[in-house]
Amino acid sequence: MYNQILExxxxxxxxxxxxxxxxxxxxxxYYRRGNAFAPDIVPPERLRRWTAAFLxxxxxxxxxxxxxxxxxxxxxxxxxxxxxxxxxxMLVIPLSLVVMLCMLQDRRRPLWPIAVMVAxxxxxxxVCIVTRSDALLPWLRGYYxxxxxxxxxxxxxxxxxxxxxxxxxxxxxxxxxxxxxLLVVAAIQLMFGFYVGGYGSMAYEYIVQVSDIVLIGLLLxxxxxxxxxxxxxxxxPKMEGSDYTLEAGNxxxxxxxxxxxxRLLQQYCVAPELYLQHDLTVTQLAQAxxxxxxxLSQYFAYEGTTYNAxxxxxRIQHFAKLYRDSIAxxxxxxxxxxxxxxxxRSYSTFSLAFKKRTGMSVTVWMQNPGxxxxxxx
Numbered sequence: 001m002y003n004q005i006l007e008x009x010x011x012x013x014x015x016x017x018x019x020x021x022x023x024x025x026x027x028x029x030y031y032r033r034g035n036a037f038a039p040d041i042v043p044p045e046r047l048r049r050w051t052a053a054f055l056x057x058x059x060x061x062x063x064x065x066x067x068x069x070x071x072x073x074x075x076x077x078x079x080x081x082x083x084x085x086x087x088x089x090m091l092v093i094p095l096s097l098v099v100m101l102c103m104l105q106d107r108r109r110p111l112w113p114i115a116v117m118v119a120x121x122x123x124x125x126x127v128c129i130v131t132r133s134d135a136l137l138p139w140l141r142g143y144y145x146x147x148x149x150x151x152x153x154x155x156x157x158x159x160x161x162x163x164x165x166x167x168x169x170x171x172x173x174x175x176x177x178x179x180x181x182l183l184v185v186a187a188i189q190l191m192f193g194f195y196v197g198g199y200g201s202m203a204y205e206y207i208v209q210v211s212d213i214v215l216i217g218l219l220l221x222x223x224x225x226x227x228x229x230x231x232x233x234x235x236x237p238k239m240e241g242s243d244y245t246l247e248a249g250n251x252x253x254x255x256x257x258x259x260x261x262x263r264l265l266q267q268y269c270v271a272p273e274l275y276l277q278h279d280l281t282v283t284q285l286a287q288a289x290x291x292x293x294x295x296l297s298q299y300f301a302y303e304g305t306t307y308n309a310x311x312x313x314x315r316i317q318h319f320a321k322l323y324r325d326s327i328a329x330x331x332x333x334x335x336x337x338x339x340x341x342x343x344x345r346s347y348s349t350f351s352l353a354f355k356k357r358t359g360m361s362v363t364v365w366m367q368n369p370g371x372x373x374x375x376x377x
Contacts, residue, residue, distance in 0.1 A: 019062035026055035037224040047102040054095040106165040171311035175227035
C-alpha cells in the first residue's frame with residue numbers, strides 16, 4: 001500500500017495540507033488571545049489549551065508515519081507503522097478523550113482513567129514491536145472498539161448530567177448547546193473507529209485525511225463558540241428599588257424554610273425584575289436572596305421545575321405584558337425588540353423557550369394573545 005501512496009502525488013499533497021492545517025490550527029488556539037470567529041464569546045481556556053495540544057500531535061502524527069511511507073515494504077515498514085501506532089495510542093487517542101471531557105464545564109473530571117484505559121493498547125503495541133509480529137492486532141482492535149464503546153456510553157451519560165447542571169445553574173443557555181458537544185464526541189469516535197477498522201486501501205487513506213480536515217474544523221468551531229461558564233458569586237447590578245440586602249442573610253440553608261424562599265424570590269427577583277439581567281446565574285440569585293445555590297436549586301426541584309425554567313417563565317410573562325401594553329398604548333414595536341427587553345440576547349433562543357413553555361409559536365400567540373398555562377419544565 002505504501003508504494004501506492006508514494007506514487008499518488010495528489011494524496012501526498014493532501015497529506016501535507018492536512019498536516020499544515022492541523023499545525024496552523026494548533027498555533028492559532030495556543031497563541032491567539034482573542035476569538036476570531038465569535039468576538040463576543042470567551043471560550044474555556046482549559047478546553048482551548050487541550051485542543052491545541054491535540055491538534056499539535058495530530059500534525060506530528062503525519063510526521064511519524066512518514067518513515068513507513070518512505071520505506072513502504074519489508075519488516076522496517078511494519079516496525080515503523082507499529083511505532084506510529086504506539087505514538088497514536090500514547091498521545092493522539094488520550095488527548096482526544098481529554099478534549100471531550102473538557103467540553104463539559106460542570107466539574108473537572110479526573111484524567112487518570114484515560115491512562116488506565118489506554119494502557120493495555122500501549123502494552124500490546126509494544127509487544128508487537130518487540131516480537132516483530134502483528135498477531136495481537138485483532139485483539140487490540142477488539143479491545144479498542146470495546147473501550148471506545150464504553151467511553152461513548154460514559155460521555156452520553158455525562159452530557160445528560162451536564163445538561164441538567166446547565167438548566168439548574170444558568171438562565172441563558174445560548175452558546176452552551178449540549179448537542180454540539182455530542183456532535184464532536186460522535187465525530188471523534190467515528191473517525192477513530194474507522195481508523196482502527198480500516199483496510200488500508202487508498203480510498204481508506206483519502207477518507208481518513210478528509211475526515212481529519214472535517215474534525216479540525218469542527219473542533220475549532222466548538223472551542224470558539226463555547227462560552228466559558230462561571231458559577232462563582234459575581235457582583236449584581238444596582239437596580240432601582242432594591243439594594244439586595246437581606247436581614248436573614250446569615251441564616252444557614254438548613255434554617256431557611258422553602259416558603260421563605262418563595263417570599264424572597266418575589267421580593268428580590270420578581271419585584272425588582274432581576275430576571276431581566278442577561279446571563280443571570282443561580283449563584284447570583286442565591287446571593288441576592290441571602291442563601292446558597294445548592295439550597296435554591298433544591299427549592300426549584302421541590303417545586304418540580306428548574307432554575308432555567310423559572311427564569312424563562314418570568315421573562316415570557318414579562319414579554320406578554322410588554323406586548324399587551326404596547327398594543328393598548330398603540331406604540332410601535334417588534335417581537336425581537338420586546339424579547340430583548342425581556343432579558344433575551346437572542347430572538348431564536350426566546351422563540352424556542354416561548355414555544356416550549358406555551359405550546360405555541362410567538363407568531364400564533366400574537367394573533368390571539370390570551371392567557372396560557374406555562375409549563376414548569
